[in-house]
Amino acid sequence: MPEIRKVVLAYSGGLDTSVILKWLQDTYQCEVVTFTADIGQGEEVAPARAKAKKMGVREIFIDDLREEFARDFVFPMFRANAIYEGEYLLGTSIARPLIAKRQIEIARKTHADAVSHGATGKGNDQVRFELGYYALQPGIHVIAPWREWNLTSRETLLKYAEKHGIPVEMKKKGGSPYSMDANLLHISFEGRMLEDPAREPEESMWRWTVSPEKAPNRAEYVDIEYRQGDIVAVNGRKLTPAKIMELLNKLGGKHGIGRLDLVENRYVGMKSRGCYETPGGTIMLKAHRAIESITLDREVAHLKDDLMPRYASLIYNGYWWSPERKMMQAMIDASQASVNGWVRLKLYKGNVIIVGRDSDRDSLFDPAIATFEDDQGAYNQKDAAGFIKLNALRMRIAANLKKKR
Secondary structure: OOOOOEEEEEOOOOHHHHHHHHHHHHHHOOEEEEEEEEOOOOOOOOHHHHHHHHOOOOOEEEEEOHHHHHHHHHHHHHHOOOOEOOOEOOOOHHHHHHHHHHHHHHHHHHOOOEEEOOOOOOOOHHHHHHHHHHHHOOOOEEEOHHHOOOOOOHHHHHHHHHHOOOOOOOOOOOOOOOEEEEOOOOEEEEOHHHHOOOOOOOHHHOOOOOOHHHOOOOOEEEEEEEEOOEEEEEOOEEOOHHHHHHHHHHHHHHOOOOEEEEEEEOOOOOEEEEEEEOHHHHHHHHHHHHHHHHHOOHHHHHHHHHHHHHHHHHHHOOOOOOHHHHHHHHHHHHHHHHOOEEEEEEEEOOEEEEEEEEOOOOOOOOHHHHOOOOOOOOOOOOHHHHHHHHHHHHHHHHHHHHHHO
16 A cells, blocks of 8 residues: 555545545545535535534635636537437536546645545546546546445445444435436436336436426527627526526426436446436537537538547546547637527427527528529529539449449
8 A cells, every 4th residue: 555645535525425534544544635626516515614624634625616617618518519329418527527627736735645536436437537637647646445445335334434423414224315416517316226227217306307297388488699609698698607507507497408317338338327407508509509500611510510429428438638639629619719699499398499590790591592482593503403413423333333234
C-alpha cells in the first residue's frame, strides 16, 4: 500500500461516501479533504459540511458549480445533439468530467497526493472519474475503495456505519429502493426492482415529471431563442445557462416530458437497465435540431449526424478531456456560428412538438425556391433530368452488365 498523506474525496454525505471517508482515515491513516459539488441535484449540500466536521475533516470544500456545468459542459454537448445508443441524453456522463476537474484543482490547492471516489468496480463512473484525473494530473494517485475493500453490499455498508458511529439517513431496513443520481440535466434510477428489465417502474419512483396521463389537458407554447447554437432566452426572458435549464426542467416536468426506460451497454462490458428523467434536455435537443434545420448547410448537418454517435460514445465512456473529443468539439462549435434564431414548441402530454422556427439573417430556407406555386423562374425544373441521369449512371452501367451476362 503506497504512503498517502492527504486525499481529496468526492463526498456527497450519503451512505457510500460517508463510509469511504471513515475507511480512508482508518486504512490509509491519512488526512481526508472532502469536496461536495452542487451541480443542481436539488438536494441540500450544506449538511455534508456538518457530517464531514463530525468525522474530523478540517478542509471542507462545497462548491456551487451549476453555471459552469451548464455553460461549459451541457451546452457544448447539446451543440452536437449528442445521444448515446439512440436514446440516452448523457446526464450522468457529462457531470463526471467537471467533478474530476474540480477535484484535481482542490488536490493541487491543498497539496494532496491522492484523490478518491465512490464509484463501484462494475460501473462507468470509475472510468469517467479516473480518465479525467489522469488527463488533468498524470501522476495523481487514485483510491477506488470499491475495488479494494470487502464491503460488497448496502447491508455491509450499513453495518460498518453503525459500528463506527457514522451518521447516515435511511438506516431503516431496505432503505431507498433505487440508486439515484441527479444534476441540472437529469435524474437517474438504478438497482432493486429495475434489475429485472421485464418489470415496469413504479409510478412513485419518478421525481421530476408527472405521468403523461396526469399532465395538463391543454398544450403550452414555449419560444426559445438561440445565439451561435446556445439557448439565450426562453419566452423572451434572457437567462443564464443554469437558469434556462431549471426553467425548461420545470416546464417539461409539468407536461410529463423526458421519461426514459433504457437497457444500455456499459463501457465495462455488461448491460444495465436504468430509468431517466430529462425534461429540459429533451426540449433542448428537439429545439436545437429545429433551429439547425434552417441554418445549417445540408452536408454540414449530415456530417454532424455522422460524427454524433462517436462524440456521444466519447462522453459516455469518459473521454471528455481526450484530444479527439476536443478536436470534434472545435469542429462542432465552428458549425454553430450561423445557428441563430428562434424555435416555437408545443408541450403536451409527454410530447415536444415543433410548430415554428425562423432566423432573420441565417436561414437557408428560400420560399421562392421551395414553393409549390409559381416560383417566377427561381428554379429550372428541367435541370433535374441531367442531375438524375448522372447520379443513375453507375446503376445503369451495372444493370447493362447484368443484362449482358
